[in-house]
Amino acid sequence: MRTVLTNILLLLSFGAQAAPVLIYGASEEAKLYLKETYSASDVFQSREKDGLPQSIADSLKADLKVEEIEALKSKFKLIIESNPTQRFLSKEPYESKQWALNNDGSPLVKRITDIDTISVAGIEGEDINISKVPEDPSNKIKVAVVDSGIDPRHPEFRGKLRQSPMECKQLRRYEQCLSKNPEKQCVKDLARDMDGNGYPLDCTGWNVTDNLGVEGVEGGSSLSDSNGHGTHVASIIAAARNGVGIAGVIQNVELIPVKVGTGSSISNAMAATDKIAKAVRYAINAGAQIINLSLGWRFEQDSLLMREMIELAASKDILVVAGAGNDGHEAPVYPCSYENVICVASHTVNGELSSFSNYGAHVDVVAPGEQILGAWPTGKRSRFFTDDDNYEYLSGTSQAAPYVSGVLARMLNLGLSPSEARIKLFKGARQSAHKTVRHGNIDLQSSLKKSTSSFVGLKNKSPALINWAKDSKSFLLKLENLGKLKANARVTISKADESDVQLRTKRFEVELGPKEELSKRIYIDAQEFSNADFLFKISIDGQHETKEYFIQAKALNIVDGSGSGIAQNVSELYADKMIQDASFNLFTDHSNSGYQDILVAKKVNDNQFISLLKEDSSGHVQKSWFKLEEKSPIFLNLSKVDLNLDGTKEYVVTLMEVISSTEKVTKFKVFDDEFKPIETFIAPDNKYDNSLVAMPGKFSWIKRNKRMVPAWIGVGERPESQRPNYGIWESPKPELKINRIYTMTPEGIETIALPNEELPLHFLYNKDSSDDVVVISADSFGFYKRYSAYRVQEKVELIEKFNLTPYIDLLNTKPLPLSNAKGDNAFFYESSLNSQKLVSLELVDGKIEIKRKLVSSHNSDAVLRVLSFNGEQAIYQTKNHLGFEDSLIPSRTGARRIKHNILSNSLGLFLSDSFSPGIGAELITLDGGKLERRASGQTFATKGCSFAGLSVSDVQYFICPFKTKVVQVAR
Numbered sequence: 001m002r003t004v005l006t007n008i009l010l011l012l013s014f015g016a017q018a019a020p021v022l023i024y025g026a027s028e029e030a031k032l033y034l035k036e037t038y039s040a041s042d043v044f045q046s047r048e049k050d051g052l053p054q055s056i057a058d059s060l061k062a063d064l065k066v067e068e069i070e071a072l073k074s075k076f077k078l079i080i081e082s083n084p085t086q087r088f089l090s091k092e093p094y095e096s097k098q099w100a101l102n103n104d105g106s107p108l109v110k111r112i113t114d115i116d117t118i119s120v121a122g123i124e125g126e127d128i129n130i131s132k133v134p135e136d137p138s139n140k141i142k143v144a145v146v147d148s149g150i151d152p153r154h155p156e157f158r159g160k161l162r163q164s165p166m167e168c169k170q171l172r173r174y175e176q177c178l179s180k181n182p183e184k185q186c187v188k189d190l191a192r193d194m195d196g197n198g199y200p201l202d203c204t205g206w207n208v209t210d211n212l213g214v215e216g217v218e219g220g221s222s223l224s225d226s227n228g229h230g231t232h233v234a235s236i237i238a239a240a241r242n243g244v245g246i247a248g249v250i251q252n253v254e255l256i257p258v259k260v261g262t263g264s265s266i267s268n269a270m271a272a273t274d275k276i277a278k279a280v281r282y283a284i285n286a287g288a289q290i291i292n293l294s295l296g297w298r299f300e301q302d303s304l305l306m307r308e309m310i311e312l313a314a315s316k317d318i319l320v321v322a323g324a325g326n327d328g329h330e331a332p333v334y335p336c337s338y339e340n341v342i343c344v345a346s347h348t349v350n351g352e353l354s355s356f357s358n359y360g361a362h363v364d365v366v367a368p369g370e371q372i373l374g375a376w377p378t379g380k381r382s383r384f385f386t387d388d389d390n391y392e393y394l395s396g397t398s399q400a401a402p403y404v405s406g407v408l409a410r411m412l413n414l415g416l417s418p419s420e421a422r423i424k425l426f427k428g429a430r431q432s433a434h435k436t437v438r439h440g441n442i443d444l445q446s447s448l449k450k451s452t453s454s455f456v457g458l459k460n461k462s463p464a465l466i467n468w469a470k471d472s473k474s475f476l477l478k479l480e481n482l483g484k485l486k487a488n489a490r491v492t493i494s495k496a497d498e499s500d501v502q503l504r505t506k507r508f509e510v511e512l513g514p515k516e517e518l519s520k521r522i523y524i525d526a527q528e529f530s531n532a533d534f535l536f537k538i539s540i541d542g543q544h545e546t547k548e549y550f551i552q553a554k555a556l557n558i559v560d561g562s563g564s565g566i567a568q569n570v571s572e573l574y575a576d577k578m579i580q581d582a583s584f585n586l587f588t589d590h591s592n593s594g595y596q597d598i599l600v601a602k603k604v605n606d607n608q609f610i611s612l613l614k615e616d617s618s619g620h621v622q623k624s625w626f627k628l629e630e631k632s633p634i635f636l637n638l639s640k641v642d643l644n645l646d647g648t649k650e651y652v653v654t655l656m657e658v659i660s661s662t663e664k665v666t667k668f669k670v671f672d673d674e675f676k677p678i679e680t681f682i683a684p685d686n687k688y689d690n691s692l693v694a695m696p697g698k699f700s701w702i703k704r705n706k707r708m709v710p711a712w713i714g715v716g717e718r719p720e721s722q723r724p725n726y727g728i729w730e731s732p733k734p735e736l737k738i739n740r741i742y743t744m745t746p747e748g749i750e751t752i753a754l755p756n757e758e759l760p761l762h763f764l765y766n767k768d769s770s771d772d773v774v775v776i777s778a779d780s781f782g783f784y785k786r787y788s789a790y791r792v793q794e795k796v797e798l799i800e801k802f803n804l805t806p807y808i809d810l811l812n813t814k815p816l817p818l819s820n821a822k823g824d825n826a827f828f829y830e831s832s833l834n835s836q837k838l839v840s841l842e843l844v845d846g847k848i849e850i851k852r853k854l855v856s857s858h859n860s861d862a863v864l865r866v867l868s869f870n871g872e873q874a875i876y877q878t879k880n881h882l883g884f885e886d887s888l889i890p891s892r893t894g895a896r897r898i899k900h901n902i903l904s905n906s907l908g909l910f911l912s913d914s915f916s917p918g919i920g921a922e923l924i925t926l927d928g929g930k931l932e933r934r935a936s937g938q939t940f941a942t943k944g945c946s947f948a949g950l951s952v953s954d955v956q957y958f959i960c961p962f963k964t965k966v967v968q969v970a971r
Contacts, residue, residue: 018063022134023072024055024079031060034072038062043134056414059134081137092239092247094391099349100368100403101247103127108349108371111384122349127368128249128403129443130410135252141409142254143237143290144283145402146276147230149223149259151377152204154231154390156239156246161204162254162286166194168203171221187213197285205257206282208275218278223257225377230257232394233294235375236402237409245391246373249406252413256286260295273303280309284318289412292405293322293341294398296333298917299462306335314340317418321405323397328880330360330436330552331892331917337362337462339478342408342422345434346370346400347441353434355879357397361535361550362461365429366441367407369400407444419515420452423482427455427545436535436550454483456512456540456547463552465919466524468532468935469565474523475553477538481512489542493522496537496550501526503536528566530555532935555935556920560943561963566936569968572619573959578602579611579622580961586949590641590701590708591649596957598948598966599638599653608633612651612675613959613966620966623675630657636666636697643680643708649673650680654697654710666695681746682710692716692749693742700763702743702773703793704752710744711752711773711792713760719749739811741775741792754796758788761810762827764843774799774843778811785809789841789848802848808839834862840871858886867909868902875907875924875931882909887930892917900924903954906971910950913940921947921956925971939969 022043026034034040040062064072069080095101099108105124109117142162152161170192177186191214193200200214201221210220225231238255239248258279261272276295283291291313313320324345325333336343336358346357346369353359354370371393376382382392404425411421428447429440438458457480464475481487492507504523512518534553539546563570582602589597595615600622602609608628613620637654644650653669668686672678688695693716702711717735726732739759741752754760758777773792778785787810789799804810810827827839835856842849851871857863861878868875873884881888884907892911899915902908908925916922923937937956941947945960945967956969 018065018068021062021064021069021080023060023062024058024081024136026058026060026076026078030076030078031058033076034060034062038064038068043132056134056136079137092241092243092245094246094373094388097373098246100127100372101249102131103349103368106349110371120348120350123351126347126349126351126441128407129445130249130407133410133414133444133448135250135410136413136415137252139413139415140252140254141250141290141412142256142286142288143292143405143409144256144258144286144288145230145234145237145292146258146260146279146283147233147292147294148227148261149207149225149230150205150234150255150257151225151231151375152223152257153378154235154375155242155244156235156248156375157255158240158242160238160240160253160255162256163204164195164197164202167201170194171201171203174201184213199282199285202282202286205259205286206279207259208279208282209259209261219282223259225259226380228377228380228392229294229394229398230259231377232372232374232392233292233398233402236372236399237292237406239375245375245388249403250409250413253409256283256288258282273297273301273306277303277306277309280306280313280320284309284313284316288318289418290319290321290405290408292402293320293335294396294401296323296325296336298915299332299334299919300913300916302334307338310335310338310340319405319408319418319422321401321408323401324360324363325358326356326396326398327358327892327917328356329358329890329892329917331358331890332360332362332462332919333358333917339459339461341461342404342425343461344369344397344401344404345437346395346397347432351430351441353432353437354395356395357400359434359436361436361438361463361552363437365404365425365439366432366434366437367400367403369397369403370395372399374399404442407442407447410444411447414448416452419482419484423452423455424448424450426457427451436552438549451544452483453485454481454487454542454544456481456483456487456489456510456542458538458540458549458551459517460551463554463918466534466553466555467558468528468555468938469558472523473526473555474521476519477522477551478517478519479510479512479540480517481514484514486511486513487542489540492539492541494537494539496535497533499526499531499534501530501534526555528936530935532556532933532938554919554938556938556940557936557969559939559941559945559958559960559967559969561945561960561965561967563965563967565939565967565969567970569970571615571966571968573613573622573961573964573966574619575600575613575622575961575964577961578604578609578625579613579959580944582946582961584613584946584948584957584959585635585638586951586957587638587640587651588952590639593640593649596951596955597640597651598957598959599635600959601635606631610653610669612671614675615966626669626671626675626677628655628669630655630667633657633667637699639701641701641708643670643682645703645707650678651675652682656697663689665689683744684746684748688744688749692719693740695742695744700773704743705745705794712742713739713763713775714742715739716742718751721748722751752792752796754788754790755798759811761787764789764841776810776841781811783809785811789843799843799846800848802850804839804850836863836866836876838866838869838874840869842871857881857883858888867900868907870907873907875902875909882924882931884926884931885929889924889931889933892922901950903971904952905954908954908971910937910954910956912950913947923956923971936969937971 040060043059103126105122107119174190191200208219210222212220238253239246260279321342322336335341343364345363345366346354347366348354348370376392382389384393424447426439427450432440459478459480466475488511502525532555536551538549557565582600585599587597598613600611609625611625612623633655639652651671657665666688668682670680693714699710699712701708741760760775760777762776764774775790777788788801791797838853840851855874863876865877866874876883882891900909900911911922913921920940944962945958948957958967
């Protein structure tokens with residue numbers, strides 16, 4: 001069959017003329033004959049043969065006709081192949097646009113907006129360097145692509161997908177049945193597991209998010225790719241050299257597509273990680289030798305099952321490759337930070353790290369990932385590559401990872417073991433421009449020349465953790481010998497940052513056997529309120545080479561209920577065992593009682609229960625449980641407020657019940673001081689259907705009609721009760737949807753009109769504890785506006801009118817994205833080069849005080865957002881950094897996904913563990929005019945403790961049911 005294919009390929013490409021071929025398995029006699037008769041020559045010079053299998057190293061190349069090939073095969077029993085991976089054969093039509101395969105130094109034109117581009121000068125040779133390396137046509141490598149699916153109809157995948165003949169035959173029968181019969185009948189009659197692997201109808205792969213309808217089977221056979229991500233990734237590895245489109249890294253490959261979602265960023269990642277783990281399990285069962293994972297998630301979303309599947313893959317010598325992420329920070333992401341996963345960052349045409357690429361000590365290698373041309377699902381229109389809708393440009397570490405998978409597949413194809421391939425990949429990488437990347441930019445030719453006898457490397461991937469509460473502070477250093485021979489090495493440790501930490505251990509000797517690992521605890525000395533992030537340099541001086549690594553370490557203030565951590569205050573918790581594994585949220589106390597009460601929520605057998613942890617001088621005492629009628633409510637607002645102004649405080653739980661995508665009902669639950677439900681109405685029947693205007697979860701409480709009512713500013717119409725009464729012969733005027741102040745009352749929703757039909761724009765936050773609610777308004781929609789400040793309670797009272805110059809438009813300006821602190825009333829109004837212009841409004845001694853600020857970055861990054869502003873100073877966000885004046889620290893969250901809370905009592909930020917990409921929460925404060933992540937604020941809950949929230953006094957609250965304690969962590 002192979003002979004027929006070779007002949008067909010040669011005839012199609014060259015007709016009856018001589019065609020370039022590769023010749024394997026030639027004896028010395030045959031070599032001499034071929035060189036004398038057909039001018040054959042060696043593919044590799046002697047210096048290039050190091051590390052190659054003998055059969056590959058001795059290969060020849062020549063130009064032969066079809067009849068000459070047949071005669072030589074008969075005469076010498078040779079393997080003669082038309083090898084399409086060689087540079088001397090004709091290229092694919094779009095291969096010149098694949099700089100990752102052959103970078104000739106041409107500039108890369110990058111699109112930065114829909115109309116703007118920049119040019120990046122290329123450096124010749126900054127590619128994966130595969131062009132002169134042949135493949136063994138007799139050894140196909142199985143590569144699983146766990147992604148958004150694949151388009152099996154795409155011409156680039158013809159003959160590239162693994163197939164189970166029995167399952168494919170049964171799948172065709174099943175699909176024919178569906179065209180004539182109900183699905184349930186076809187599932188019953190034909191959805192059978194023909195090859196006995198536990199996955200019925202898995203002709204080419206598996207979809208773990210599908211539901212075939214077979215009892216006991218999770219998933220199905222549909223692999224369609226509506227997103228395009230998986231198709232693109234798979235083509236980078238294996239696109240066919242067939243005269244169409246592009247070329248993949250390896251031709252002798254079988255792809256195993258495993259569908260897990262619709263893209264690299266999977267929603268609800270906490271649940272998705274277990275799905276991905278099951279996808280990895282399928283890939284292992286299907287015989288994958290390499291698993292490509294162009295996806296990732298934060299530590300908080302990690303799963304034990306996923307870690308177990310990666311360990312299982314490692315135990316079977318399966319290589320797992322993952323992308324490092326595209327948020328431009330050094331914080332660990334998973335599965336990239338697993339010790340048995342090869343983590344891949346992205347570089348551009350000049351070999352430097354791509355601006356979007358994550359980096360850090362957990363990143364193993366770097367590969368091309370910027371403006372990568374790949375296959376695109378047929379029938380889906382491409383956006384950036386306009387020559388052909390079947391192809392598209394994408395950028396990201398999702399594109400870099402498959403280049404590494406492809407290069408590893410090339411090494412396995414040449415007969416190397418997975419361990420040898422890993423060592424060669426690391427040792428052959430070109431030095432990276434970013435110091436914390438472990439090994440550098442991948443290079444296949446360089447890798448093949450490296451020895452694999454011994455290789456002592458750093459095993460740590462995630463930041464080494466330091467329990468900052470202990471008197472003796474330390475972290476665990478892990479080394480491993482990946483090689484097959486015993487290795488001796490001298491290890492030297494030094495600081496690689498400006499921290500005040502001192503190392504007690506600086507140098508030691510190791511002797512490791514083949515595959516042996518070593519864990520050694522490194523002790524340090526540091527101040528209690530030190531910065532939380534550390535960087536150390538590890539130099540490993542082996543018998544034949546010296547290798548430098550960097551290891552990140554992170555201090556954590558462990559919260560376990562013992563109170564032994566830094567700045568921790570522990571109080572008693574009087575509660576039943578049902579609060580174990582519950583979730584907790586803080587009430588906002590509008591009565592200023594000085595106590596912090598906490599809501600408990602727990603789901604039991606599909607029923608939602610809530611309870612109260614009420615604080616008094618003895619600690620937190622649990623009140624009785626209350627069963628909600630809503631099965632899966634979303635808690636919007638928790639308030640402790642004196643509703644009836646009678647001196648008695650009520651607890652108001654505002655929640656949303658999602659009936660459908662278009663029907664969402666806001667509900668109010670009111671409880672007395674002992675958390676017993678009472679019939680006090682905030683809305684008619686304590687429900688609001690959000691039909692007139694959407695009610696936000698964040699609202700103010702104001703005094704109206706001798707009671708406290710929720711109030712907010714929204715865009716909508718007036719309720720029917722407040723519209724004019726038109727006579728029988730009058731035509732009603734259309735109701736305008738404009739800015740209005742809305743209040744919720746027991747009688748229904750109402751609006752509060754401002755004098756002269758002024759437009760309410762924003763509530764101002766008040767620093768004092770008065771009940772005043774201040775509204776800023778504008779007198780028109782026009783370009784020139786005059787602004788007013790009104791005090792809104794029982795009556796609407798003018799405070800003053802003011803101007804902000806005609807160029808500041810608060811109608812179209814939003815407050816700071818994180819303005820939830822009292823007194824923080826800043827607004828963006830103009831971007832200027834790398835800066836942001838702000839204006840802040842504040843009520844001081846009965847007057848509006850106006851302040852302006854130009855916030856600028858002190859490096860080349862533009863200021864994208866200002867996160868916190870106190871009227872004088874600001875913390876800002878660039879693309880990859882947080883800044884304060886000229887102090888910059890890595891942001892660890894993308895500018896489009898800001899999840900910080902701002903501190904109420906000082907300039908600073910808090911990022912809960914739910915949104916932190918690393919381990920534990922983050923508190924970012926100022927120290928000596930510089931931003932820092934102080935160790936005391938980097939909390940991590942263990943032993944059943946749970947984070948409840950950040951209070952208005954900037955205290956972190958934790959509930960520890962097993963220790964029956966409530967822990968408060970102050971700044």
